[in-house]
Amino acid sequence: MSERTDESVRSEPPAKPGRAERLGVLKTYKLYVGGKFPRSESGRVYEVTAAKSAAGAAGKGRWLANAPLASRKDARDAVVAARKAFGGWSGATAYNRGQILYRVAEMLEGRREQFAAEIASAEGVSRQKALAQTDAAIDRWVWYAGWSDKVAQVAGGANPVAGPFFNLSTPEPTGVVALLAPRGASASLLGLVSVLAPAIVTGNTAVLVASHEAPLPALSLAEVLATSDLPGGVVNILSGHTGELARPLAAHQDVNALDLAGAEGDAELARELEVAAADNLKRVLRPAPTAWTADPGTERLLAFLETKTVWHPIGA
DSSP states (O other), rough: OOOOOOOGGGGSSOOOTTTTOOOOOOOOOOOOTBOOOOTTTTTTTTEEOOOOOOBTTTTTEEEEEEEEOOOOHHHHHHHHHHHHHHHHHSSOOHHHHHHHHHHHHHHHHHHHHHHHHHHHHHHTTHHHHHHHHHHHHHHHHHHTTTTTTTHHHHHHOOOOSSSSSEEEEEEESEEEEEEEOOOOOOOIIIIIHHHEEEEEEETTTEEOOSSSSSSSHHHHHHOOOOOOOTTTTTEEESSSOHHEEEEHHHTTOOOEEEEEGGGGHHHHHHHHHHHGGGTTOOOOEOOOOOOOTTTTSSSSHTTTEEEEEEEOOOOO
């Protein structure tokens, strides 16, 4: 009987002697400003390393990627892009904004495994916990998307007045909001979504400073935003030193509000930013200990809204 090998059932060709393994393609992370992906104007980058894993110190400090180290100039460019996008985004219908945010959730769902891997490396948690956090972040994005055409009913209303008038209060977006992404457990994506989604769903535009220690989920989120229907400039994402970027944003005259979630644990920096923000009467949401895995409320939705009151005579 022949010893011939049946080629039709061979699973793969034999390796050629001396054949080298394929080199992986390393990812180049960039900033996200005005719907585009520029490198920092300074040309600087910094190393992002893995956190201590749940199994122990093995792998801690392992190089993950080079992240762009944004400068003050990058922060100013991001504010210009956010201001340019504000008119169109705030003028869109609430229903349309909700549709766009839901589309972002769809894109996040499609890249679930990628975000879980980045969370696992950034926070040193198991794959199962990272997947659970990714799912929670997607669900929270959908939750905030659903508020787009309902927040006016909560924050607005008809006011009783002594006269033949209608007196109506309606919420309007504040403007350009600078957000310091939170740090710590469950913050690299879930905490990030918890500060970003409520700011933009109400019609604000945002400049987000990613966590210095764990910026990769934020920079990957930029790719999701760019491939969804979100107009360029509505969200701008910078990575680098939180203090270096937060100071020019807090003092910028065209930034209308400031979320200090990322300054938790640094009372000196938080106070310095509050003082700078007071120069043009910015709204400031102070840092506070937050369990990002807890059910969200409406606090962040209402934090960056202004109330417009209109008087109208009652017709005969």
